[in-house]
Amino acid sequence: MTEKTDPSPILIISELVKSFSNQRVLDGINLEVYPGEIMVIMGGSGCGKSTLLRHIIGSIAPDSGSIKLFGQEMTTLDDKALNAIRKRFGILFQSGALFNSLTIGDNIALILKEHTNLDATTIEIMVKIKLELVNLREHADKMPAMISGGMKKRAGLARAIALDPKILFYDEPSAGLDPVTSAQIDQLIIDLTKKLHVTSVVVTHEMDSAFTIADRMCMLDKGKVLKVGTRQEFEWLRDSDPADCPSEQDRLIRQFLRGDAEGPITERKLTSDYEEDLLMASLKHEK
Amino acid sequence: MLNPHDIIKNVRNEGSAVVLELAGEIDMQCSTELRGEIMAILQEKPSALVVNMSQVTFMDSSGLATLVEALQWSRRNGGTFRLSGLQENVRNVFEISRLESFFEIYDSEAEAMAQ
Amino acid sequence: MSVCESVENSSENPSFARRWLAIVGRCSIGVTRSFLGKIGSVFLLLAEATQIAFKGFFLPGHKLGKEALFFQMVRVGIKAIPIVILIQMAIGMILPLQMYPKLAEFGQADQIATINAIAGFRELGPLMTAIILSGFAGASIAAELGTMVTSEEIEALEASALNPVRFLVVPRLLATVLMTVMLTVIADVVMVFSGVLTGMKLGLDPDTYYQMSVSAVNLTGFVTGLVKAAVYGTLIGLIACHLGLSVKPWQGSEGVGQATTNTVVYSIVAIVISAAIFTMIFYSYGLFN
Numbered sequence: 001m002t003e004k005t006d007p008s009p010i011l012i013i014s015e016l017v018k019s020f021s022n023q024r025v026l027d028g029i030n031l032e033v034y035p036g037e038i039m040v041i042m043g044g045s046g047c048g049k050s051t052l053l054r055h056i057i058g059s060i061a062p063d064s065g066s067i068k069l070f071g072q073e074m075t076t077l078d079d080k081a082l083n084a085i086r087k088r089f090g091i092l093f094q095s096g097a098l099f100n101s102l103t104i105g106d107n108i109a110l111i112l113k114e115h116t117n118l119d120a121t122t123i124e125i126m127v128k129i130k131l132e133l134v135n136l137r138e139h140a141d142k143m144p145a146m147i148s149g150g151m152k153k154r155a156g157l158a159r160a161i162a163l164d165p166k167i168l169f170y171d172e173p174s175a176g177l178d179p180v181t182s183a184q185i186d187q188l189i190i191d192l193t194k195k196l197h198v199t200s201v202v203v204t205h206e207m208d209s210a211f212t213i214a215d216r217m218c219m220l221d222k223g224k225v226l227k228v229g230t231r232q233e234f235e236w237l238r239d240s241d242p243a244d245c246p247s248e249q250d251r252l253i254r255q256f257l258r259g260d261a262e263g264p265i266t267e268r269k270l271t272s273d274y275e276e277d278l279l280m281a282s283l284k285h286e287k
Numbered sequence: 288m289l290n291p292h293d294i295i296k297n298v299r300n301e302g303s304a305v306v307l308e309l310a311g312e313i314d315m316q317c318s319t320e321l322r323g324e325i326m327a328i329l330q331e332k333p334s335a336l337v338v339n340m341s342q343v344t345f346m347d348s349s350g351l352a353t354l355v356e357a358l359q360w361s362r363r364n365g366g367t368f369r370l371s372g373l374q375e376n377v378r379n380v381f382e383i384s385r386l387e388s389f390f391e392i393y394d395s396e397a398e399a400m401a402q
Numbered sequence: 403m404s405v406c407e408s409v410e411n412s413s414e415n416p417s418f419a420r421r422w423l424a425i426v427g428r429c430s431i432g433v434t435r436s437f438l439g440k441i442g443s444v445f446l447l448l449a450e451a452t453q454i455a456f457k458g459f460f461l462p463g464h465k466l467g468k469e470a471l472f473f474q475m476v477r478v479g480i481k482a483i484p485i486v487i488l489i490q491m492a493i494g495m496i497l498p499l500q501m502y503p504k505l506a507e508f509g510q511a512d513q514i515a516t517i518n519a520i521a522g523f524r525e526l527g528p529l530m531t532a533i534i535l536s537g538f539a540g541a542s543i544a545a546e547l548g549t550m551v552t553s554e555e556i557e558a559l560e561a562s563a564l565n566p567v568r569f570l571v572v573p574r575l576l577a578t579v580l581m582t583v584m585l586t587v588i589a590d591v592v593m594v595f596s597g598v599l600t601g602m603k604l605g606l607d608p609d610t611y612y613q614m615s616v617s618a619v620n621l622t623g624f625v626t627g628l629v630k631a632a633v634y635g636t637l638i639g640l641i642a643c644h645l646g647l648s649v650k651p652w653q654g655s656e657g658v659g660q661a662t663t664n665t666v667v668y669s670i671v672a673i674v675i676s677a678a679i680f681t682m683i684f685y686s687y688g689l690f691n
Contacts, residue, residue, distance in 0.1 A: 058560075059560065086560075093557065094554070095553060111562050164347040
């Protein structure tokens with residue numbers, strides 16, 4: 001089971017609010033992540049989960065609220081302090097986001113060269129070790145344009161762990177991967193967490209992967225946290241009878257977890273003013 | 288501990304072998320120091336170098352890479368390179384990188400010396 | 403007034419013209435404001451890049467990628483050399499041919515050499531080189547950086563605590579400046595050479611032509627030409643980097659295309675305007691004699 005010997009959270013998000021052109025993308029997010037656990041953040045497209053991740057890594061500044069990573073308030077840091085923190089976490093972007101002008105190996109070596117004083121030989125060995133972790137060692141000399149999307153993602157993961165970060169963020173790690181590669185990435189996330197005590201925050205909407213790796217899960221909807229709980233709680237909700245779910249919210253989460261075509265999420269879309277809209281269209285042309 | 292990065296605790300000669308005792312956390316800041324120390328020891332071409340890691344509480348991939356390099360230098364010298372007394376989380380670093388069988392790893396220093 | 407009336411009459415909506423006026427007014431205020439804002443951020447970029455380049459050259463421990471600079475110089479400049487030669491050959495021919503009839507009328511046909519050399523070294527060499535490079539270098543830099551934004555590469559650099567200005571802008575900016583200056587030297591020489599050929603066709607003595615060209619161009623003329631080239635190169639590099647990095651991730655390939663087009667247009671406008679400013683300044687300080 002998860003070790004929760006260290007009671008203080010490594011990441012605390014409180015009352016985070018962000019709007020883009022009058023639309024609230026994040027609407028008062030509260031979330032705590034503890035050292036050594038895998039927290040999976042789920043939600044439909046446009047629920048704000050990727051935006052949340054971008055706030056945590058300091059790419060976007062929030063309108064209000066606070067993000068504390070390693071006990072430091074991220075939202076008020078200057079560039080220098082922010083960069084010091086950035087060396088302590090790793091992030092895997094959705095597309096892998098490799099530096100296209102460098103080989104796979106140099107993508108990883110660059111970070112080690114820039115941020116450490118290690119000897120060139122040590123760096124070369126480290127690059128090989130990292131690439132072996134993601135099964136890409138024999139592709140070290142290839143350019144990113146020459147490899148497949150799944151390989152790019154794995155190379156991106158190797159780069160994310162270049163500096164042995166204490167916390168790793170994953171943006172849709174298994175989206176668009178074949179089942180075997182996807183399972184390998186899941187296993188790697190678990191291994192890193194259980195064996196090296198790395199904390200993982202995974203944003204995903206792939207439910208199979210989510211239930212494989214998660215210690216705890218968090219469901220986002222319309223910029224709000226619907227529910228945070230252990231994997232077991234979510235499993236129970238998924239496998240429960242609809243009759244056992246008294247609240248609208250639970251039924252909504254249940255539909256999402258099961259991937260059902262019918263449920264509150266679909267109803268919500270149906271109840272929008274479809275008929276009125278059609279009638280308005282014919283009215284406009286009569287004028 | 289005066290200097291938190293002072294990981295080299297002791298170096299002693301046992302016959303034709305050398306024992307290097309490490310302690311603390313081997314991270315990216317002190318791997319370079321470790322590398323220099325090992326290089327200096329191997330310059331003397333000992334028949335064996337035993338690294339006692341029983342007091343190492345943490346090691347990252349830069350430490351691992353340094354040990355790989357040390358193994359290579361030892362082999363070139365015709366000597367042997369052994370590790371002993373790995374704590375569980377240090378052993379995990381070897382395990383996750385699939386490098387356990389790459390090294391000769393012993394439970395205790397005495398066992399490593401007996402070989 | 404009559405225009406307004408006719409517009410108003412032509413529309414069923416009585417406030418049609420006023421609405422359009424308001425839109426035009428609001429747009430021009432918006433455009434002015436965003437234009438000033440753009441100029442501001444371009445200069446901020448210049449300040450940051452200069453600071454980083456300065457540190458890289460003079461302070462130990464601040465690495466500046468020499469290979470990256472060389473790579474960018476090759477990319478920016480080498481492919482443009484044939485085009486520069488071609489265009490300068492043409493201009494070195496056009497100018498004398500246009501001038502010859504009038505000058506010959508006054509018995510000053512020899513002065514073709516002087517005019518061609520002065521125009522080439524002081525104005526047309528740097529100007530044409532810069533315009534060619536704004537298409538070659540500027541467009542490709544903007545497209546490259548814009549694509550890097552859309553593929554999350556810039557974000558990845560920042561998240562890895564690596565400064566995009568240091569890694570991407572500085573080598574590209576330096577390369578553009580250096581290559582504009584170098585290609586300008588080539589352009590200058592080609593234009594004089596082309597002028598000699600044209601002069602020969604017109605029956606002028608090549609030796610005299612050459613002598614007159616050399617005496618027409620003094621050190622000031624040559625150096626001011628290169629200074630201009632350096633400034634044009636800076637403008638191209640800055641505009642390209644700024645517009646490329648200003649692409650928003652969600653704009654995708656459309657944003658990249660827009661940035662590329664804008665880079666060429668803005669660069670040429672900036673180059674020609676600064677050419678006019680240079681000429682005014684040099685003229686009033688008597689650098690033309």
